[in-house]
Amino acid sequence: MHKKQAFIISFEGIEGTGKSTQSRLLSSFLAKQGFKTAFFREPGSSVFGEQIRNILLHGKSKLSALSETLLFIAAREQLRIEKIQPNIAKKDIVIIDRYIDATVAYQGYGSGVDIELINQLNKVVIGKCIPNLTILFDIDPKIGLVRSGRGDRFEKRKISFHQRVRMGYLKIAKENPDRIKIIKVDTDIKTIQNQLRTILNNEFNFKKRKHKKSADKK
Numbered sequence: 001m002h003k004k005q006a007f008i009i010s011f012e013g014i015e016g017t018g019k020s021t022q023s024r025l026l027s028s029f030l031a032k033q034g035f036k037t038a039f040f041r042e043p044g045s046s047v048f049g050e051q052i053r054n055i056l057l058h059g060k061s062k063l064s065a066l067s068e069t070l071l072f073i074a075a076r077e078q079l080r081i082e083k084i085q086p087n088i089a090k091k092d093i094v095i096i097d098r099y100i101d102a103t104v105a106y107q108g109y110g111s112g113v114d115i116e117l118i119n120q121l122n123k124v125v126i127g128k129c130i131p132n133l134t135i136l137f138d139i140d141p142k143i144g145l146v147r148s149g150r151g152d153r154f155e156k157r158k159i160s161f162h163q164r165v166r167m168g169y170l171k172i173a174k175e176n177p178d179r180i181k182i183i184k185v186d187t188d189i190k191t192i193q194n195q196l197r198t199i200l201n202n203e204f205n206f207k208k209r210k211h212k213k214s215a216d217k218k
């Protein structure tokens with residue numbers, strides 16, 4: 001028998017794109033539409049993940065780029081085991097604020113860790129929990145960094161780092177045109193949210209899924 005699996009959406013982008021605001025708005029819109037949604041952020045959303053988040057974002061010790069990578073990957077593994085996996089069988093939609101592409105963009109393109117290694121690690125830790133859709137919010141780092149403030153370990157890095165991360169994200173999107181859709185963040189929150197809903201509707205088709213849900217219940 002075919003097992004139901006939630007539609008997985010991940011959100012990506014450099015600092016200051018408004019990604020978290022948009023993903024949370026979408027999550028409540030989908031809930032209002034009657035879809036069962038789960039929302040997670042990376043690193044975090046598991047006890048271990050939140051501890052790792054604290055070390056990665058606010059810890060004082062200097063970390064090598066590979067150590068950083070391995071910590072993000074470890075947090076991802078726990079998130080998949082403790083939260084994503086159990087929820088893909090129960091929910092209609094699982095939203096993840098940052099996921100596999102962030103490590104390729106930040107630690108790979110930004111900090112020079114071997115991209116093939118990151119791809120392999122990602123593959124091992126996410127298993128079948130592959131995003132059906134990834135939204136990449138794109139902004140010039142000069143604007144993004146002003147919007148986000150320069151608080152944590154990553155935000156404090158040089159503009160050239162953020163430029164490499166941005167270029168990395170755009171490259172990943174080019175290589176995965178079916179999965180990754182780009183939204184340019186050059187307008188207001190509402191317009192961007194509408195663009196996001198249009199993209200999602202093209203991929204997920206709210207109406208058809210709703211009908212299917214009510215038919216399944218009968």
Ligand code: TYD
Pocket residue numbers: 014015016019020041042043057072098099102103104106107154155
């Ligand atoms: P967060 O405050 O969640 O940033 P944002 O609100 O912009 O999403 O902090 C997450 C930080 O961790 C962000 O700077 C990106 C970085 N990061 C990586 O470098 N690699 C990763 O694999 C992930 C998931 C995040």
